Amino acid sequence: MKRINTVKELEKVIRNYRDDLVRNTSQDDQEGIALIKVAMATCSIAAGSEKIYQTMSDFVKKRGVHAEISKTGCMGYCYAEPTVEVTLPGREPVVFGNVDENRADEIIESYIKMGDPVPGIIKRDYSTPDQVL
Amino acid sequence: MTNRQLRIALRNCGSINPERIEEYIAGNGYLSLGKVVTGMEPKQAIQLLIDSGLRGRGGAGFPTGLKWLYAMNSEADQKYVVCNADEGDPGAFMDRSILEGDPHSVLEAMAIAGYCIGADKGYIYIRAEYPLAIRRLKIAISQAKESGLLGENIFSSGFSFDIDLKYGAGAFVCGEETALIHSMEGERGEPSLKPPFPAESGYLGMPTNVNNVETLANIPVIFEKGADWFSKIGTEKSKGTKVFALAGKVNNVGLIEVQMGTTLREVIFDIGGGIREGKKFKAVQTGGPSGGCLTEKHLDTPIDYENLVANGSMMGSGGMIVMDEDDCMVSIARFYLEFSVDESCGKCAPCRIGNKRLHELLDRICQGNGTDADLERLRNLGEVIKDTSLCGLGQSSPNPVLSTLDNFFEEFESHVRDKKCPAGVCRDLLEYFILEDNCVGCTACARACPVGAITGERKELHVVNTAICIKCGACMEKCKFDAVVLI
Ligand SMILES: Cc1cc2nc3c(=O)[nH]c(=O)nc-3n(C[C@H](O)[C@H](O)[C@H](O)COP(=O)(O)O)c2cc1C
Ligand code: SF4
Ligand code: FES
Numbered sequence: 310m311k312r313i314n315t316v317k318e319l320e321k322v323i324r325n326y327r328d329d330l331v332r333n334t335s336q337d338d339q340e341g342i343a344l345i346k347v348a349m350a351t352c353s354i355a356a357g358s359e360k361i362y363q364t365m366s367d368f369v370k371k372r373g374v375h376a377e378i379s380k381t382g383c384m385g386y387c388y389a390e391p392t393v394e395v396t397l398p399g400r401e402p403v404v405f406g407n408v409d410e411n412r413a414d415e416i417i418e419s420y421i422k423m424g425d426p427v428p429g430i431i432k433r434d435y436s437t438p439d440q441v442l
Numbered sequence: 443m444t445n446r447q448l449r450i451a452l453r454n455c456g457s458i459n460p461e462r463i464e465e466y467i468a469g470n471g472y473l474s475l476g477k478v479v480t481g482m483e484p485k486q487a488i489q490l491l492i493d494s495g496l497r498g499r500g501g502a503g504f505p506t507g508l509k510w511l512y513a514m515n516s517e518a519d520q521k522y523v524v525c526n527a528d529e530g531d532p533g534a535f536m537d538r539s540i541l542e543g544d545p546h547s548v549l550e551a552m553a554i555a556g557y558c559i560g561a562d563k564g565y566i567y568i569r570a571e572y573p574l575a576i577r578r579l580k581i582a583i584s585q586a587k588e589s590g591l592l593g594e595n596i597f598s599s600g601f602s603f604d605i606d607l608k609y610g611a612g613a614f615v616c617g618e619e620t621a622l623i624h625s626m627e628g629e630r631g632e633p634s635l636k637p638p639f640p641a642e643s644g645y646l647g648m649p650t651n652v653n654n655v656e657t658l659a660n661i662p663v664i665f666e667k668g669a670d671w672f673s674k675i676g677t678e679k680s681k682g683t684k685v686f687a688l689a690g691k692v693n694n695v696g697l698i699e700v701q702m703g704t705t706l707r708e709v710i711f712d713i714g715g716g717i718r719e720g721k722k723f724k725a726v727q728t729g730g731p732s733g734g735c736l737t738e739k740h741l742d743t744p745i746d747y748e749n750l751v752a753n754g755s756m757m758g759s760g761g762m763i764v765m766d767e768d769d770c771m772v773s774i775a776r777f778y779l780e781f782s783v784d785e786s787c788g789k790c791a792p793c794r795i796g797n798k799r800l801h802e803l804l805d806r807i808c809q810g811n812g813t814d815a816d817l818e819r820l821r822n823l824g825e826v827i828k829d830t831s832l833c834g835l836g837q838s839s840p841n842p843v844l845s846t847l848d849n850f851f852e853e854f855e856s857h858v859r860d861k862k863c864p865a866g867v868c869r870d871l872l873e874y875f876i877l878e879d880n881c882v883g884c885t886a887c888a889r890a891c892p893v894g895a896i897t898g899e900r901k902e903l904h905v906v907n908t909a910i911c912i913k914c915g916a917c918m919e920k921c922k923f924d925a926v927v928l929i
Contacts, residue, residue: 310464310585310588310589310793311588311589313472313589313590313591313597314590314597314598315476315598316473316476316480316597317479317598319467319472319473319476320473323467323468323470323471323473326464326465326467326468327468329468330468346457348456348460349572350456350538350539350542350543351535351542351572351574351575353537353538354574366750375860379459379462380459380460380461381455381457381458381460381543382454382455382456382458382460382539382540382542382544383455383456383457383518383539383542383543384455384456384457385455385456385539385696385697385698385699386454386479386694386696387693387695387696387697388693388695391914394456394457405467405615411740433445434445434446434447435445435446435447435448435449435699436447436448436449436714437448437449437450437453437928438443438448438450438453438663438666438667441448441671441675441846442493
């Protein structure tokens, strides 16, 4: 990565990265892709999230799913690990709990490919700093 | 706002990839650092932090801005910033989660602290048992250096700041800041008397600012949104949010972050989803081995530093363990005390010997050999240990005992006077009993009993003579009909 020398440069970099993220998930963009995040903190890994990450990556690759997959830290739902968050283009992110191989398959086939609801969604009940005025 | 949680310290945790600095930057990452080092005097920045009302999340709740001010005012050629990532409370994993999920927010805050107090060097003291956090920190540090956000001449401001890791071996007392500094220096991890405070004389005798991981994780947001924004969140004296590791007998065990002033009821029943298997709530332990147990009558108390202390517990670092009707409070007190006995560094007598004696008293009570005088002794000895110990470990180690004495005195009385454990936990106070409904008179139990305590005719009910029974449990193991129970 290039060295950032001034605050102005940083602001530009911030805009670029944001644009990248928005482009990936924007609604009107035909090319919008799904974003899959697998929680990979110590607790999640202990619950088997590494395998889930591998499985979902394989599914995405082999079945030609239009999705990007990445790792995050703890989502906070230790009681439901492994947890996976999916953001479909133009939709709010949803979190699936207790994901095993079957559920991973279901999430890809039903939710990501078809946009159909899949049971076992954890309701998000937190606000972020930007939502507090 | 209808959501029950507000994630400030955890804002990125679980949503960004911690191994990609780009994702941190996309959320205005390092912008606060840039604005501070290029546009604010250290004094001005510290004033902003004081105005925000942020207090330390590592346990004591000391105002962070003031701490920085003291370190800034200490004259020296070399100063240090230290991040305390020792996190040793049983059941606590807030700091680990932040480091694993959002390492850059801690790095950014440390650099801001360095600029404000006049330090160009920072250390993260982290326990070696956190390999994943260590790995992600190393990646984060190297990415930040590569981008020029750490290292020489940050944002062309002339300010330079570098961060290295120091590893702890996992002793609880090394989380205490003076012990931590001794451990960093390669000395024994023992606390020393304050003053001098680290802000005057810390690492290698130089002014050192020690902050907790979660405290630091709040700081970039405070500089981004302003002191007013932050100070509107929370209660009068406790601003912002607190992260808790919610564990024990609740349905939704997890990592949560709530505004200061949220009640225990909201945390346990709304966010935590209530008690498992529909059992009855009994108590909640906060503050780990330094804290205490709160009960039903505290459920509607707003959580903040002052309220928790007023009710005999403390905020601590954020462990929150929920107990139900099946938990024996005397045993719980003994569990936490045992932790302190194990972790006492032994430097001072009240903590080294006092806690041991306190633990023996609890042992006696749990075994059914306690007396009324022992209950009195528990309290007196506890108070003496608190008043005379050198460091925070000893000064707070009797809290779990004293708070359970206050809130669950009847349970202690049952153990002492009736020799009964109401929750059915203390084995020595339980008796083996054979259920008439289940017993088929197979004689297996009587044959298994090594002391001949069980009598009964074949195909008839068997009976345990508790005066002879040595409570070995052999009968219970042998019975195929679940007829032998402990009550
Ligand atoms: C026995 C003992 C253990 C402690 N353990 C920790 C710890 O694991 N992490 C931590 O941040 N602070 C711990 N503290 C508190 C530190 O001494 C210090 O107050 C804190 O790191 C200051 O940071 P803060 O002002 O940001 O909270 C401990 C204190 C005592 C007495
Ligand atoms: S109070 Fe305990 S841990 Fe602290 S210095 Fe004394 S012996 Fe060591
Ligand atoms: S039924 Fe009593 S020991 Fe088997």
